[in-house]
Amino acid sequence: MLKTPKGLRLQIGFFGKRNAGKSSLFNAFANQEVSIVSPVAGTTADPVEKAMEVHSLGPVLLIDTAGLDDDAFLIGDLRQEKSRKVMDRLDMAFVIAQADQWGKFEEELVKELLNRKAGVIAVLNKVDLFSPQEELLEDFRKRQLPYACTSATKKLGISLLREYLVKYAPEEYLDSPRMVGDILEENEHVVLVTPMDIEAPKGRLIMPQVQAIRDILDKNCCVTAVKTDMLAKVLDNLKEPPSLVITDSQAFREVAPVVPENIPLTSFSILMAKLKGDLPLCAAGAARILAEKPLKNVLVAEACSHHPLQEDIGRVKIPAGIRKLRSKLEKRELDAHEIVFTHVQGHDYPEEIEKYDLVIHCGACTFNAREMRTRILRAAEKNVPFTNYGVVLACCAGILERALSPFPAALEAFYREAKKEAGKK
């Protein structure tokens, strides 16, 4: 129906010093001249991406990066900064060096990548001209660091790189996590509420809707999709109530009274929190909005850089919803400046996360699970509550508990945190 979204692809980075042959290997791997190759050191300035299918692994995203230097991490050069940012979202990385020049710098790179939980493969390139030292290879074997000797120009060793990917790819890519199928039994019926407002993309459904349909069908369940105003009629006409209703978060307020209390109801965004991040953690994070102590600085992080609908949610709906909720809670009208919402987009995510009282993330449909995990981790390490759009929208609409009811662990996490917050001032 749609192309595989970027966030579901295994992301593979090509790293190393300038002129190591990263772009040449990238092209040899892709079997296409995608990235510019030249003998001039520093040819690649910005990360270059190529989506492709790897046999028996499925969809991958290759990312060629700008060459790094020995003092790369000191000089703060913009292009090197971009290469480093790529590291945060990788599943796997090739660390590439000219075959006779693997050294301390490459080892540092391997360490950085392993710290980020990426799978690392050492690549000794240009073996048509240079030979690696036998002791080095022995050392790799001892440390169980997978390595390959390649020649990008002679196309040697490229298939070994592919084999390694399949061998070392994280489990989740071989067996994708479920969005909703895990809470359904076979033959159940799910109703989706998919409003087609002016923001809906022309001629198609948005990705979370498509992904949910696929997951429900994979579970051998039946799915009915309706627009908001048809919901009451469809529910009336069903002989048996559906096992679950999933609605667009924005229509939650309208949909909730139409769906009888005995029918579990949740939102697409909550399913995205489950698929990409950590639903219990996001549920617990929402408790901070309802806490008694003042809420001053909120970071709103958005994965897509060009999405008017998401932008509207992050920039308008959520700030307005939270201000309204806090005004009610504090029993006074909050001024616009009393809660500061800071917005970041794409792969930007601040290092000093402790400045914020709360992080609110979008559904992250364009991110892979690892990048989300890195972000969650960064907040958790600084004890900053983390939540997402769907959970916040449900919270502002006053239906959070209901939207979480199909996921008992998340509901419990919310109650636990709310109780803890109630004890603080």
Ligand SMILES: Nc1nc2c(ncn2[C@@H]2O[C@H](COP(=O)(O)OP(=O)(O)OP(=O)(O)O)[C@@H](O)[C@H]2O)c(=O)[nH]1
């Ligand atoms: N002989 C030989 N030359 C190679 C090989 N791989 C790359 N080269 C050459 O090495 C030079 C640099 O290659 P690139 O692929 O541009 O290197 P890079 O690592 O992407 O360099 P930057 O990103 O620009 O820093 C080019 O002249 C390539 O033709 C190889 O396996 N053998």
Ligand SMILES: [Mg+2]
């Ligand atoms: Mg290059």
